[in-house]
Amino acid sequence: MNSRAHESEDLILKFNMETQTEKQNKYLEQPKERISGSEAVVRSLLAEGVDVLYGYPGGAIMPVYDELYKYQDEIHHVLTRHEQGATHAAQGYARISGRVGVAIATSGPGATNLITGIADAQIDSTPMVCITGQVPSHLLGSDAFQETDIVGISTPVTKWNHQVTSAAEIPEVIAKAFYIAKSGRPGPVLIDITKDAQFEEFDFEYKKCEGIRSYNPVPKTDQASVVAAAKLINEAKKPMIIWGQGVILGEAEKEFKAVIEKAGIPSAWTIMGVSAIPTSHNLNIGMVGMHGNYAPNKLTNECDVLIAIGMRFDDRVTGDLSRYAKQAKVIHFEIDPSEVDKNVKTDVAVLGDAKTSLADLLPLLNENSHPEWLQEFKDLYAIEYDQVIREDITPTRDGLTMGEVLNEINIKSKGKAAIVSDVGQHQMIACRYAEFNETKSNITSGGLGTMGFALPAAIGAKMAAPQRDVVAIIGDGGYQMTIQELGTIFQTKVPVKIVVLNNEFLGMVRQWQQLFFDKRYASTEMTNPDFITIAKGYHIEATRVTKREELADAVAKMMASDDAYFLEVCVEKENNVFPMVPSGASVSDIRLS
Amino acid sequence: MENNINTYTVSVYTENNIGLLNRISAIFQRRRINIESLNISVSEIEGVSRFTIVVNMTEVQVKKIIGQIEKQIEVIKAYYHTDEETIYQESCMFKIKSELLFETPQIQNIIKESNAIIVTVNKDFFVLEKSGRRHEIEMLHRELSTFGIMQFVRSGRIAVTKNEMKITEMLAAFNN
Numbered sequence: 001m002n003s004r005a006h007e008s009e010d011l012i013l014k015f016n017m018e019t020q021t022e023k024q025n026k027y028l029e030q031p032k033e034r035i036s037g038s039e040a041v042v043r044s045l046l047a048e049g050v051d052v053l054y055g056y057p058g059g060a061i062m063p064v065y066d067e068l069y070k071y072q073d074e075i076h077h078v079l080t081r082h083e084q085g086a087t088h089a090a091q092g093y094a095r096i097s098g099r100v101g102v103a104i105a106t107s108g109p110g111a112t113n114l115i116t117g118i119a120d121a122q123i124d125s126t127p128m129v130c131i132t133g134q135v136p137s138h139l140l141g142s143d144a145f146q147e148t149d150i151v152g153i154s155t156p157v158t159k160w161n162h163q164v165t166s167a168a169e170i171p172e173v174i175a176k177a178f179y180i181a182k183s184g185r186p187g188p189v190l191i192d193i194t195k196d197a198q199f200e201e202f203d204f205e206y207k208k209c210e211g212i213r214s215y216n217p218v219p220k221t222d223q224a225s226v227v228a229a230a231k232l233i234n235e236a237k238k239p240m241i242i243w244g245q246g247v248i249l250g251e252a253e254k255e256f257k258a259v260i261e262k263a264g265i266p267s268a269w270t271i272m273g274v275s276a277i278p279t280s281h282n283l284n285i286g287m288v289g290m291h292g293n294y295a296p297n298k299l300t301n302e303c304d305v306l307i308a309i310g311m312r313f314d315d316r317v318t319g320d321l322s323r324y325a326k327q328a329k330v331i332h333f334e335i336d337p338s339e340v341d342k343n344v345k346t347d348v349a350v351l352g353d354a355k356t357s358l359a360d361l362l363p364l365l366n367e368n369s370h371p372e373w374l375q376e377f378k379d380l381y382a383i384e385y386d387q388v389i390r391e392d393i394t395p396t397r398d399g400l401t402m403g404e405v406l407n408e409i410n411i412k413s414k415g416k417a418a419i420v421s422d423v424g425q426h427q428m429i430a431c432r433y434a435e436f437n438e439t440k441s442n443i444t445s446g447g448l449g450t451m452g453f454a455l456p457a458a459i460g461a462k463m464a465a466p467q468r469d470v471v472a473i474i475g476d477g478g479y480q481m482t483i484q485e486l487g488t489i490f491q492t493k494v495p496v497k498i499v500v501l502n503n504e505f506l507g508m509v510r511q512w513q514q515l516f517f518d519k520r521y522a523s524t525e526m527t528n529p530d531f532i533t534i535a536k537g538y539h540i541e542a543t544r545v546t547k548r549e550e551l552a553d554a555v556a557k558m559m560a561s562d563d564a565y566f567l568e569v570c571v572e573k574e575n576n577v578f579p580m581v582p583s584g585a586s587v588s589d590i591r592l593s
Numbered sequence: 594m595e596n597n598i599n600t601y602t603v604s605v606y607t608e609n610n611i612g613l614l615n616r617i618s619a620i621f622q623r624r625r626i627n628i629e630s631l632n633i634s635v636s637e638i639e640g641v642s643r644f645t646i647v648v649n650m651t652e653v654q655v656k657k658i659i660g661q662i663e664k665q666i667e668v669i670k671a672y673y674h675t676d677e678e679t680i681y682q683e684s685c686m687f688k689i690k691s692e693l694l695f696e697t698p699q700i701q702n703i704i705k706e707s708n709a710i711i712v713t714v715n716k717d718f719f720v721l722e723k724s725g726r727r728h729e730i731e732m733l734h735r736e737l738s739t740f741g742i743m744q745f746v747r748s749g750r751i752a753v754t755k756n757e758m759k760i761t762e763m764l765a766a767f768n769n
Contacts, residue, residue, distance in 0.1 A: 151612055156619045160666045161612070180666055213767040214608050214669040338660030 023074070024049040032205045037167030038063035038198040041131065042071050044174040047206040050102050052076040052093065052463055054086035054456075058106025059146060061133030063198035078463070078492055081484035083110050085456035087117020088482070091126050092460030095443045096418055096468070098251070100127040100181050101460060107134050108146030111192070112153065116450055118188045119157040123447030124272060125249060127186035129177045136196040137165040150192050159187030167200035171207070179209035184217025185336045186249060219337055221352030221360060228348045229331045230364035232305050238373045239265045240296070240303035240328075242288055242317070245272035245446075246310015246335060252354035253277065253439050256309065259358050264369030266377050268296035270311050271427075272446045275436040279415065285377045289317040290581045291428040294388075294590055295380035297581060300325050301588035302376075309333040310354045313343035314447065323586035333357050387592045388578050393433060399572035400548060402426050402501045406433040408555040409471060409499070417469040417497075417559075418443060420461055422454035422478035425507035428577045430473040438468075452481030458496040459488055469497065469559065476502040476528050483534070489564045490538040497558050498540075498566045503573045504528055511576045516583075535566035542566040595652045600629075601673045602681060602752045603659065605644035606636060606760045608667040617644060617668075620661045626650060630683075630749035638760055641669065647750045670763060674754050681752035685730045686712070687721040687737055688744035694719050700740060707733045718743060 027047035035043070041064050045053065055077060057065045068077045080086040083105040090101030101121075105114055111132040121128045135144040151163045160180045164173055170193070177189040233239055247256045253276045260267045260277075266285045269276070277284055286293030288300065300306065306328040311317070318324045321343060332339075332346040333354055340349040350357050392403030406429055409417065415435035421427040421444040436442060443461055445453040458472035479500050489496060510524040535542035541563060545554045551569070558565045581590045607613055614633065621628055629647040636643035648655065655673045662671040691714060693700055704711065709723040723733055730747060 152615060155612065155616050156623065163611075211767070212666065213764055215666045336664065338657070338664045340660075342657055342660070 021049075028206055028208065030206070032203045034201055035204045036063065036067075036198065037170050037193065037200050037202070039067045039070075040167060040170040040202070040204045041174065041193065041198070042067040042075065043204065044171050044206055045102065046071070046074055047208070048100070048174070048178045050075060050100075052078060053102035053104055054078045054080050054089040054093075054460065055104030056080060056083050056086060056106070056110060058110045058133065060107035060135055060195050061104065061110070061131075061198075063195065064104065064131070064133065064193075077104075078459070078488065080456060080459075081487045082482065083113035084116050084452065085459075085482055085485045085488065087114050087121070087128065087130065088450075088453050088456035089460035089463075089488075090128050090130075091117060091121055091124075091453075092420060092443055092457030093464040094121075094126050094128055094460075095457070096440050096461040096470075097464040098249075098440065099464070100129055100178055102129050102131070104131045105133070106146065107132060107150070108148050110146075111150035112148055114190075115154065115157065116448075118154055118190065120445055120448040120450045120453065121188040122157045122159065124445065125186050125245060126188065127181040128188040129174075129181050130188060130190045132190065132192045133198070134163065134192045134194045137194040138196070140165075140194070150190065154190045157188070158190050161190040161192070163192040163194070164197050165194045167197050167202040170197070171204060172209075175207060175209040176212065179212070180215070218335060218353045219351040221350060221357045223360065225348055225350045226357065226360045227364060229307075229333075229350050230361055232329050232331060232348060233263055233265070233307065234366045234368070236305035238303045238370065239263070239305045239307060240299060241265050241267035241307045241309060242270065242296070242300075242311055243267060243273045243276060243309040244270040244311025246333070246354050247273055247276040248439055250310060250335065250354035252310075252358050255355055255358035255362065257281075258362055259365065262362060262367055263365045264374070265307065266296075266370070266374050268293070270314070270317055270446070271431045271442065271444055273311060274431060275439050275441040278437045279435045283374070286381070287432060288587070289314075290319070291432065291577050291579065292581075293381065293432070294384035294579050294592060295377040297579070297587040297590040298380055299376060301327065301586065303328050305329045305331065307331045307333070308344075309358070310335070312339045315343075318343060319581045319585055319587040319589075323588070384579065384592065392429070400545070400551065400569055401575060402429040402571050403433050404548070405499065405501060405551065405555070405569050405571070406430055406473070408551055409559075410435040412552075412555045412559040413469055413471070417441070417471045418461055418465065420444070420454045420458040420470060420472045422472075422474040423449045423451045424475045424478060425503075425511065425575075425577050426473050426475045426501040428508075429501075451478035454478065455482050455498065456485045456488070458498070459485060459492070459494050462494050462496045471497045471499060473499050473501065475507060476500055476504060476526055476531075477506045479531075480528075486535065486538040486540060489540060493564065495562060495564050497561070498564070499558070500531055500566070500568045501571050502528065502531070502568055503571050503575070505573060507575075508577070510574070514574070514576070531566070531568045540564045540566050542568070544568045544570065546570045598649055598651055600647065600649050600676055601652075601655045602676070602679050602750065603644070603646040603648060603655070603662070603671060603673050604752070604754065604758065605646065605662055605671045606638075606669040606758070607642045607644065608669070609640060609642045610667050613665070613667050616665055617662055620658060621648070624654070624658070626654070626658070632749035632751050634751070636760070638764065641760065641764075645749065645751055670758070670760055672754070672758055674752070678756065679752040679754050681726075681750050682724050683727060683730060683748050683750050684722065684724040685734075685745065685747040687723075687734075687742055688718050689721065689737065689740070689742060691715065691717055691719050693740050697740060700737070703733070703736050707736075709733060
């Protein structure tokens, strides 16, 4: 089995190492040729530089699968165990690499099973192209076998979608799909292709899309707004930055770091933005939001200028809007004009790509540092450390904590791993305590909060970045929502590290029941199967940790493994995540216990 | 001011694509906003469609809606205007029994005074068309309903704005 494992890994490596442009060019430069629509789909994907796609075959997409068989040395199709897994794998692939993830499915249930992943990609701005087969065009609207109106169903959760009924449209529509998914504020695109269009032959030629007249991906940055922003920042006594995924999506990490260092501004992150600068950076003051750090939440309501960069003031970040940063002037660096003033009224909006707008801002900033103001953050951090963090990551009481597991992973990975988290308590703990030293390293379902995201997303992330350690942190609830993807891991031998933090509860819901529903634990207790036996059924090496003294060795063994590895840690059943901004409260009313 | 509920005419210039109506109406539906009237037609530019949507909401809300409409790939540009900033009309049709036209002189007077147009007459019924502001159409409806209306239908609002909407320039800028 081991030799096969390495073979598959080599295959994945080969797909990634090969220079994309060379292979892509081969398909971009091909002369006109008469081929079928289904072959055109595969050639178009190759021309877009797709090396791997995730999917599940079925009747209405069979012609494309037949071509994937023919092109299997050029493009790697990964058979997931459910179409939802295909979308999350494509998302994981996109999030760690910045490239477009691709998922493919058949019509009807295959297509509807994509919806959760598509909605997740839409709200978290993840570039993804989904291709679905559709019943033949003469049957459209007739309630044919496995017919669903997937274009109608996916409309509110896609950046763009389109139904193809003639083969000749295929190259242009796929080119548009990739352009739309990746450009500007990224997002998911769905292309539905009728079966007759897949069979139809036509003269194929591929041209990349370079623009769409009704679509302006990046609004022009108004220099006057940059000047106005610089003036506010230069005059600020207590400036504070909150950055989000826009910094990562815009590949503006360098520009961002230069800005905060020059102006000496304490900077906090949303969970989508976290890995843009190292965790240990002196100006990195932690996480904002419901389970964020004490200092940035408290001091959001004391700063005089709040600078939001590539973030969208989600309600989990702002708490009660009527008591959110009311004392502050607000500057919003944003690529999507519809986000400006959507939740928080801004004084200065700087539209455009963070990479260019921050580069424009930098020379206008005065060199500055705000030592006393920064100290306020450090002082509040010390309080949080004493009351929450120390006992979370180096507990003295019996029973394992989720925080100490993260702490151990930080130590053994030297803070270099990409962390893929699911949704719930473990997610908040992972985001709070994981150490990051490389960008695009925190892969989590932020906006939609999709339980079941992490296991398939880790598969995609590891395939896109085989040189990196990818550690999935999952709760016992979310794990069982997409547990069948263990089959995909077994078949592809993708060496992901899976950590299940098992508290035998749907922990976050239980926490809310404890705090706000008088400890009535309605349907949150879980009777779990033996996860070790299940992992072993898929021939994945597995260890269970129940005692503190076993933890360090078990994590070390997992990190050292060259193969897929499953680690179950049985943690304290009724621990809560703190700090916490209760739902409907102001961020400065954050509770430490 | 920004928080008073007002009537706004939303004008959206779009590519002519299947599914776009669904995409745009979904934006209103998500926010639970009732569309008072909706009209889609060709515009002054070849190949470009124009949506005219009437909604009652606050200016803060309508600005957000415009942002979310403009974000759609196939939307070229969206605007909102108050009634004062537009010239607008609706159109309606009445189907009425023909005998009334010949036997009831008041009907003839109503038609004349209202500037309605007789579209067709046959031995069973005649059809009356009237374009104008909502209150004019409603008045005509009230007057005719005392005699009996076989069918009535009213269109959505169509509106042109007093100010320019520079769509042609925008599209030309893309081509260069």
